[in-house]
Amino acid sequence: MPEGLPLSHAQEALWFLHQLAPDSSAHNTGVAVVIRSAIDLPALHRATDELARRHDLLRSTFAEADGRPVRLVGPDGLAGLEVLDRPGVSDAALRAAVEAALAEPFPLRERGAFRTVLVRRGPQDAVLLIASHHIASDATSHLVLLRDLLRSYEPAAAGGDPTLPPLPGTFDDHVGAERGFLASPRGAETELHWRRVCAGAAPAELPADRPRSAGTPFVGDVCRVEVDPEAAARLRAVAAESGVTEFAYLLGVFQGLLYRSTRQADFLIGCPTTTRLSSKTREVVGNFTNTLVLRANLARGSTFRAAAVSAAEQLRAGVAGIRYPFPLLASRVRLSGGAPLCRLTFNMLNATGSDPLLGLLLDTEHEDRVVPNAGLLLSSLPLPQLGGELDLMVNVRRSADALAVEFRYNANVFERETMRRLAGHFARAIAVAVAGPDSRIATARLWDTAEPARS
Structure with missing residues (x-):
């Protein structure tokens, strides 16, 4: 067997999970667009081949050498275009075919x-559909792949050269930089920082509808809610008045909601982020994801503004340690009772930028919106992204005219009604927090009086 390339710590963790359940789809992810115009199929084949030539992870397989997982880069042709014909099927059947291809x-x-x-x-x-295993990709990778595919398709369809310029860096550069960082004094200092953050803490844990059991497969579901338009419009000004970003303000509100819902005053949650820290890796495909561990400390006198300021401080401290891999931290730091470092994550996706393709992919509310690109007419097709080992992933989606909250949860642990209610509580908490930022979290009315008391 030829010598393989080493994996990052995130990849090694995912390889371990794959070995335990090789037929699982828990770490499949992807992106899809509806094409509402004629397609030049030979050009699309050529563009797909160019994609694999440009990004070596698309033509990589994984193996083990000397007891360690490695990546083997193969020749072109491993990730060619597959075509499935489903003439005249219903919208539901078309979506089912796409989701089946994603879940394979x-x-x-x-x-x-x-x-x-x-x-x-x-x-x-x-x-x-561009589908992948998380061991080799992340959300940014999907955007990069779709953008590159369209950039290559357009000249191919016109009879030209679909070749894209070479990349300034590789994923293997990232793996080498991670290993160098961990072997450095700065790496040791960062580990000590994260150990201090986690010392004596426990993960935020929402009351479960069903017992959590090891080995139970993740069954994901999604609950979405729109934030009141007036609150969404007011958020930016209140965050600026408080000296924090919109994201930090929303994070503080969410931590306040967890304080009320779990009765935990001191807890950990995760914040997904990226380690694409160099211009050389900006267009590289690979798993650059990391998770920052944030520790909230709230009390009965805490206000929403104070929680937001504290959240901003947590984020600043976390970003300073962004290069330390979360899977390595999770393997070295043990919480009481063997609890994971986090059961919940919180993230914000901003679709207000100038990239029309990104805006299309993040717009889950307007599937009939059509965007021209590379001579094609494209619409979004939101996919059910599976969730791995977490109880709940909260994504806030900010567009130019709306603020929506997406609760992606483990349906083996929570009933849909529980998550629908919690998402509604968060939307109400945002409205309360922007209307009265100095009101106390402990006494704010975040749910109907008919619901069971939580504080």
Whole structure:
């Protein structure tokens, strides 16, 4: 077997989980767009091949050498375009075909971690799916791959050269930088920082509807709620008055809600982030995700503004230690009772920028919106992203005219009604917190008086 490339710590953790359950789809992820125009299929094949040439993770398989997982880069052709014809099927059947292609397990040893699938319903009606295993990609990678595919397709469809310029860096550069950092004095100092953050703490833990049991497969579901438009409009000004970002303000509000819902005053939650810290890795495909561990400390006198300021401080301290891999920290820091470092994560996705493709992908509320790109007419098709080992992932989506909250939860642990109610409580907490930032969290009315008391 040829010598393989080493993996990052995040990849090693995902390889371990894959070995335990190779037929699981828990770490499959992807992006899809509806194509509402004619497609030049030979050009799309050429663009897909160019994608694999440009990004070596698309033609990589995974194996073990001397007891350690490694990545083997193969020749072009491993991740070619698959075409599925589903003529005349209903919208539900078309979506089901796309979701089935997304959920199909990845044989990482034999076929690698990517597939590109075109599901055709008619000559001007198809869905393009780029699916991957999280061991080789992240959300930014999906945007990069879709953007590169379209950039290559356009000249190919015009009879030109689909070749894209070379990348300034590789994912292996990232792996090497991570190993160098961990071996440095700065790496040791950062580990001590995270150990201090976690010392004596416990993860925020929402009351479960069903017992958590080890080995139970993750069954994901999503609950969404819109924030009151007036509150959404007022948020930016209140955050600025408090000297924090919108994200920090919303994080503080969410931590306040957890304080009320769990009766924990001191707890840990996770904040997904990226380690794409260099311009050389900005367009590189790979798993650059990391999780910052944030520790909230609230009391009966805490206000929403104080919680937001504290959240901003947690984020600043966390960003200083962003290069330390969360899987390595989780393996070295043990909490009381063997609890994980976090059961919940909180994130914010901003679709107010100038990138029309990113705006399309993040716009989950307007699936009928059409954007021209590379000679094609595209619409979004939100996919059910599976959630791994967490109880709950909260994503706040900010667009130019709306603020929406997405609760992606483990349906083996929580009833849908429980999550629907909690999402509604968060939307109400945001409205209360922007209307009265100096009101006390402990006494704020965050739910109907008919519901069971929580404080």
